[in-house]
Amino acid sequence: MSTPLNRAALGLPIPPVRLVHLGLGAFFRAHQAWYTQHAETDPADPQWGYAAFTGRSPVMAELLAAQDGLYTLVERAGDGDRHEVIGAIAEARAAEDVDRLRELLAAPGTAAVTITVTEAAYHLGAGLAFDPSVPAVAAELERLRTGAGAPATMAGRLVAGLDARRRAGAGPIAVVPCDNLPANGTAARHAVQGLAAAVDPRLGRWVEEHVSFVSTSIDRITPRAEDELAETVARETGRTDRAPVVTEPFSSWVLSGEFPAGRPAWERAGAVFVDDIEPFENRKLWLLNGAHSLLAYAGQLRGHSTVAEALADPDCRDAVEAFWDEACAHLTAPGLALLDYREALLERFANPRIAHHLAQIAVDGSVKLPMRAVPVLTAERAAGRDGRAAARMIAAWVAFLDGRTQVQDTAAEQILAADAGPDRVRALLGLLDRELAGQDDVVDLITRLAAGLAPTTR
Structure with missing residues (x-):
């Protein structure tokens, strides 16, 4: 009692x-x-x-x-x-x-x-x-x-x-x-x-x-x-x-x-x-939250429902590690202890008793991805690289949205309209960053990556 x-x-x-x-x-x-x-x-x-x-x-x-x-x-x-x-x-x-x-x-x-x-x-x-x-x-x-x-x-x-x-x-x-x-x-x-x-x-x-x-x-x-x-x-x-x-x-x-x-x-x-919080913000936004968004879309496309399940999938884990490699190239302030932080994240994500549902994380992707994926992709391109790992996060979102009639997002109406249009990848990318959407090579990269992420389940 x-x-x-x-x-x-x-x-x-x-x-x-x-x-x-x-x-x-x-x-x-x-x-x-x-x-x-x-x-x-x-x-x-x-x-x-x-x-x-x-x-x-x-x-x-x-x-x-x-x-x-x-x-x-x-x-x-x-x-x-x-x-x-x-x-x-x-x-x-x-x-x-x-x-x-x-x-x-x-x-x-x-x-x-x-x-x-x-x-x-x-x-x-x-x-x-x-x-x-x-x-x-x-x-x-x-x-x-x-x-x-x-x-x-x-x-x-x-x-x-x-x-x-x-x-x-x-x-x-x-x-x-x-x-x-x-x-x-x-x-x-x-x-x-x-x-x-x-x-x-x-x-x-x-x-x-x-x-x-x-x-x-x-x-x-x-x-x-x-x-x-x-x-x-x-x-x-x-x-x-x-x-x-x-x-x-x-x-x-x-x-x-x-x-x-x-x-x-x-x-x-x-x-x-601290006096300067930006490096700590970016570490968390890119490494933790960015990995969460990547797993939310790529993981659900592969039939997973929780962060722990998705991380146990070698394809999903490889995508996360590749994104972290790109992001860490732009986290250069002292005191961030990036290797320790990444190891701690892997341990936390793999906790089998924390059922962190991917569907919950996937909400409001149009608001989250401009802070989690776009800055890394932009920084990689400015450094002369294609930013493939960051682009893959956006591609996973694009593939996840394909053909949906409902989506949990503050921009749901615009997303559904873009998804149904003739140039859907460019239109969806434009909701995240107009400048990137105007670059044909970025649109082509995301289109190719999204095509390789066909869902195994709805």
Whole structure:
């Protein structure tokens, strides 16, 4: 007989809310919340708690609220599981609760906002620039200017909260995006400050002067929890948990930027603070995320469903190693320890007990590949090489899309139209990078590579 998760039974105090999070998903609960709990000097007297807001669905807020914000983090290694109750979430809220978000950001004690949404949820234009003509941004501008309806985007909700902070005179604050975007601090600045300035130039100036945008590189494989995870946790721990999270033992967090209102001592949990984050971003985006995207498309074409299965396929592993060789030629900064990093990735990917589903990774390829494949292909061509391994990643995406009538992507309509057109490879490549799409030899290379990746299953 298992017992419900609650703070009174476990003797876990509610930490004071000093952090806000947007995007209450599994990765946040395996990463930022875990780091925050492990940053405490005295676990019995925590000083940093999160108020976390959901993304699209309020379900997780409801589940966590019913168990005092607590959940079980299952660290799944090859030789067994380790269970830990995480108590860093003091409040779990639905995204639509913008009034509570305003209250929290207007409080002087709130020091930082972290973000885990998706790359697409920033709604930026070309070059990660603020673009008021993007439909979601234009609609958000209308809502914020007129007050006709609550803000519906991450940037819109954050702008509403920052406006409340400005009016309250609550002082500076840090915004810490934790999404797989290059220069994600800059991307967040463009999305939030651009929107703020478009709504009210005075608010835009306040954001510029009082809000620090911290760039980060984050890493912890956190697959979708299997249906039986809750039953396994109950059996292993004796506690009922309707919102457990499964993750790998490895974790990494690299940050660069200022925290004008203070922060948890995340370095106590292993976080690293650096002056120049770009080399660490590229290492992670190209080697880990790039390999994931390559495996997601090439692996599914060969009938595999998880990262571990795909990596065990010699053809898929050879493709990953070849891509890594190309990418590493352009990762030259000191301190990256590339050989060690690659060996660690192979071990992590091969973990047979982490079911990281390729279908999950394959979502939003039109957003991910411009950051994971295009920079390496472009750099290889600039060095006088054809970039075949990076081109193979794009070719796998092209082959994966061939003939599909549905696709999970923020640009799904454009993808389906391009896929059905007469010059489909060039059209699809144009969604990733217009300059590459204009180069006939690149289109020809991707066309030939895609032709050799015929699917073995749908």
